[in-house]
Amino acid sequence: MTGARTSEPLISLEGVSKSYGTSDGRAVEAVAEVSLRVRRGEFVSIVGRSGCGKTTLLRMIAGLLPPTKGSVAIGGRTVTSPTNEARLVYQKPLLMPWRNSLENILLPLELKGRDTKPYEKRAAELMAEMKLAGFERMYPKELSGGMQQRVSLARALIDDPQILLMDEPFGSLDELTREELEFDLVQWIEVVGKTAVFVTHSVPEAVLLSDRVVVLSPRPSTVELDLEIDIPRPRHPSVWSDKRFVDACQAVRTSLGMKLHEEPRDS
Ligand SMILES: Nc1ncnc2c1ncn2[C@@H]1O[C@H](COP(=O)(O)OP(=O)(O)OP(=O)(O)O)[C@@H](O)[C@H]1O
Ligand SMILES: [Mg+2]
Structure with missing residues (x-):
């Protein structure tokens, strides 16, 4: 039951880009023109290959990093400094x-x-x-x-x-502990209906937890796929064998895989 979910966007990213200046004087474009809306009470996962800009995106939502272009707003107010509305949970x-x-x-x-x-x-x-x-x-x-x-x-x-931002929070745990925490988190969010943006490398974890899974392309990241996960809650371990679950995982994998092939190689 995610009773608090509404169609109103709580988090809005409009054309957000981020370039970093590196110590050797180059510019690294991490995120390019990402537009994303997260509704109040919605659980959105972000997946994408390593280095594509997921942490950068979370830090911009939290107000810890200013975008180079575009804007981030929470509850209609532009985020310009570390926001009190969101908390970050890290891998460690x-x-x-x-x-x-x-x-x-x-x-x-x-x-x-x-x-x-x-x-x-x-x-x-x-x-x-x-x-x-x-x-x-x-x-x-x-x-x-x-x-x-x-x-x-x-x-x-x-x-x-209002918002929980999680950056691979289960990434350093063993498989069994990770599954235990995933199902506890899924139960917990179904009760409280907290708005969450969750970064993970695990496709099944993203699909299990989320109302939507957003796939980012390799750096500079753009939104490659924005997939609604149409599996009713509460979600139990039986979800692993649900056809909708399997199909959603496949769609996310395909999106990730296709882009991996297209990635230009460094010469
Ligand atoms: N402070 C920084 N200065 C310069 N470049 C940076 C900085 N932080 C990140 N980058 C670069 O921006 C890109 C995106 O980094 P980011 O940490 O957001 O990726 P990520 O998707 O979270 O990766 P991972 O999945 O490995 O955690 C990378 O190429 C990285 O080298
Ligand atoms: Mg990261």
Whole structure:
């Protein structure tokens, strides 16, 4: 149930391009003319080959990087600085080793100079939602990689941001832990209906989690495919054998594969 989903775009990228200046004086065009709209409550995955500009795109949505051309807006307001509306979750959990789980979850509030006391209950609730009840006082070294990533998800959600931006959050986990987290995340988003942009290299992961999968072309990235995933929720493990799931994965793979063949080789 993603009851909060509406047709209103919460995130709008209009003709967004990004060029980087490199240390040897060249310009690298990472993203070229990407236009993308994400509706409120929608879960959109972005896939594309390594180096095509996915992280660059997420950082521009978060307001951490200005586009060279075009604009990013959240809720109709142009993003010009790090936005409070979105939180980024990275491939590595990036927890402070000297802080226990609860203290790590509360850290972003502390860094903003906010009183963390009123959020302690919410932090404990998030730990429970992330299936970590009982581990509140444990330190990162006492948690598995999957558990650490659950803590980092809870930390991103502590002050209920409108948008969750995730950059290959399960990329460094083993296959079984990854599947477990995928299904927990799919269940969780079905309940809360949070707007999310999720970067992954895994085609099945993208299809399983998403309302839409966006395939980016090799650098400079443009939108190659924008595919609506028409599989009802809740999604259970049985989805792996659903024809719609298999067909969607195939369409995404074809889109990625075709472009790989067309990629000009460096001479
Ligand atoms: N700070 C930077 N300065 C110069 N070039 C950069 C910088 N950051 C990224 N790039 C270049 O921009 C391109 C896109 O990088 P980006 O990290 O967005 O790709 P990605 O799709 O996230 O890759 P991956 O899947 O490997 O994480 C790459 O060619 C990269 O070398
Ligand atoms: Mg990246």
